[in-house]
Amino acid sequence: MNDLHFPTRRTLLLGGLALLAGCDHQPRASFKGVDLADATYSGAFRLQDPQGHERTIADYRGRVVLLHFGFTQCPDACPTALARAAQMRHLLGKDGELVQVLFVTLDPERDTPQMLKEYTAAFDPSFIPLWGDPQTTKATADNFKVFYRKVPTGSSYTMDHSLLSYAFDPRGHLRVALRHNMAAEDCAHDLRQLLA
C-alpha cells in the first residue's frame, strides 16, 4: 500500500510546485541594469518643459521614458550619460523613436530652461529637459532617492550626484535603473525588454 502511495504523493508535490511557478505574477524581465520591481520609491515628477508646460509621466504614455538627473555645467558624467542615451536610441533603430529621453536638472539656479534646451538638443533634438524650482527639484530627487549636493570649487561650485538613469515602461511604471558604467548595448537591451 505504502509503495503505491509514495509515487502518488511525489507526483502531487511536483505538480504543486509547477502550479506555484505558474502562478508567479509574471515572468520577471531579465535586466542588465538594476531591476526596480521592488523599489520603495515612486519615481513621480511634475516639472516644467522649456515651453513652460507642466510634465508628468502620464504625458509620455505609450513610450519608454529614460530619465537622467544632472546639470549642464557637468564636464564629464552628464555629457557621457546623454551621449550614451543618444547612442541607445540609435541602436534601437526604428524602435528608438519610442524612447523619450528626459534630462532633469539638479542645478535649477544656474540651468535656465533655454540653456537646458540648447544643451540637450546638442545630443539629440528629441531629448526634453525638465526644470523645477529648488524645492520641487529636491522633492523630485527624493522620489528617486537621488543624492546631490553642491561642492564649492574656485569661486563657483560643482556638484556631486547619483549617476543612474531611470527607465519607465510604456505604461508609466518605473522599471529599471541603468548604471553609469553600463555599455550602450546593455542599456539598449533593457529598453528593448520594456518595449516588447
Next chain:
Amino acid sequence: MHRCLIALTALLIAASVHAEVTVQDPWVRATVPGQKTSGAFLQLTSSTDATLVGARSPVAGIVEIHEMAMDDNMTMRMRAVKAIPLPAGQAVALKPGGYHVMLMDLKETMQAGKTVKLTLVVKDGKGELEDVDVEVQVKPLGSKL
C-alpha cells in the same frame, strides 16, 4: 683645469635638462551659450619623472585639475587635485571617467571645430616649473571619447 670646467658644465647641462612632455589628442567639450564650465581631456607623456601641477587658459577665468570618482552607490564625486604624477615614459590619460582639466568661468562659448589655447604647468624632478602650450580642439557636446 680648463678641461675640468668643460666637463663640469656639460654635467650641469645634462642634469638641468627639462622634462620633455608630449601631449596627444587634446580636446575640450563644446558648450552652449550661458554654460560657464567645460572639461578638457588629453594624454601626457613625460620623458623624465614629472608632475602636472596646474593649467591656465585665456578662455577661462579659473582652470583646475579635477578627478571624477564614482562610489558603489553610483554617486559621482568631483574633486580638484593638486598634482598628477607623470612617471617617465608612461602615458597618463586625462579622460572621461577619470581626470580632466576643468575650465571654469568661461569667457566665450566653446564652439565645435575651433581650437583654444591651454597651458599645462609641469614640475620636473628638480622642482622646476615648465609651461607646456597646447592647442586644444573643441569637439561636439555629444563626443564620447
